[in-house]
Amino acid sequence: MAADRGYGTVARLFHWVTVLLVFLMIPAGIAMTSEGFGDIRNELFIFHKGAGAVLLVLVLLRVAWRLIRPAPPMPESVPAAQRRLARWNHVLLYALLVVMTVSGYVRVVAGGFPIELLEAFGIPPLVPENTDLANRMSVLHKFSVYALMAFIGAHIAAASYHAFIARDGIAGRMWPPFRPRA
Numbered sequence: 001m002a003a004d005r006g007y008g009t010v011a012r013l014f015h016w017v018t019v020l021l022v023f024l025m026i027p028a029g030i031a032m033t034s035e036g037f038g039d040i041r042n043e044l045f046i047f048h049k050g051a052g053a054v055l056l057v058l059v060l061l062r063v064a065w066r067l068i069r070p071a072p073p074m075p076e077s078v079p080a081a082q083r084r085l086a087r088w089n090h091v092l093l094y095a096l097l098v099v100m101t102v103s104g105y106v107r108v109v110a111g112g113f114p115i116e117l118l119e120a121f122g123i124p125p126l127v128p129e130n131t132d133l134a135n136r137m138s139v140l141h142k143f144s145v146y147a148l149m150a151f152i153g154a155h156i157a158a159a160s161y162h163a164f165i166a167r168d169g170i171a172g173r174m175w176p177p178f179r180p181r182a
């Protein structure tokens with residue numbers, strides 16, 4: 001796979017910053033909506049909303065970048081069925097990241113709540129208050145996270161298979177976060 005240098009540095013950085021934020025936001029989201037975290041609930045909410053707003057911008061930029069810079073073709077050594085599965089999992093991961101970040105943003109802003117980080121930068125709410133819309137987004141947000149976790153699980157299982165069992169160079173298409181020199 002020497003000729004396959006994998007994803008470019010921009011795509012890799014988008015991928016790994018997203019991973020970092022999502023892996024912080026899922027536990028923060030679960031903790032802030034659970035009993036027993038009363039002391040730090042406010043801080044968790046402020047962190048979750050702020051990191052979520054950053055992620056929303058990142059995800060939109062990432063999707064735009066992906067549309068102008070298509071993924072490097074997968075090597076023929078990967079069976080066609082596996083390539084199709086991987087492509088669909090990636091499409092669903094992107095779709096779920098958009099659904100999660102947009103539903104979270106709309107849930108908060110339409111509910112009339114602040115996003116402190118955006119306020120600090122003087123960015124006004126982009127959606128008018130609407131309790132009914134906020135409630136529907138809340139339900140979408142809470143249920144979509146299960147789908148996101150399931151597809152992330154399948155994705156990590158596949159990546160680990162390629163890295164540790166097949167050792168076919170697929171993991172190196174996205175790791176490390178900077179594309180190594182040729």
Ligand code: HEM
Pocket residue numbers: 022025026027029030033048049050051052053055056097100101102103104105106107108115137138139141142145148
């Ligand atoms: C990929 C991005 C995101 C992930 C993985 C995520 C994850 C979660 C999780 C796991 C919960 C707990 C769900 C439950 O109650 O069972 C939650 C709740 C929540 N999230 Fe997010 N979240 C994301 C983006 C956002 C964004 C962008 C915002 C707002 C700017 C946001 C605001 C909220 C709020 C307010 C709740 C409390 C539940 C509610 O009242 O609707 N989230 N999130």
Ligand code: HEM
Pocket residue numbers: 015018019022023066071074086090091093094097152155156159160170171172173174175
């Ligand atoms: C929040 C968790 C994650 C999300 C949302 C995510 C999302 C994605 C997406 C959407 C792609 C497709 C890139 C494209 O074609 O534009 C991708 C590729 C990739 N991811 Fe992840 N990922 C996550 C975690 C991980 C982890 C933890 C690993 C390593 C164990 C990993 C390894 C890879 C690899 C190796 C590829 C390249 C696959 C290929 O060559 O086609 N990902 N990821």
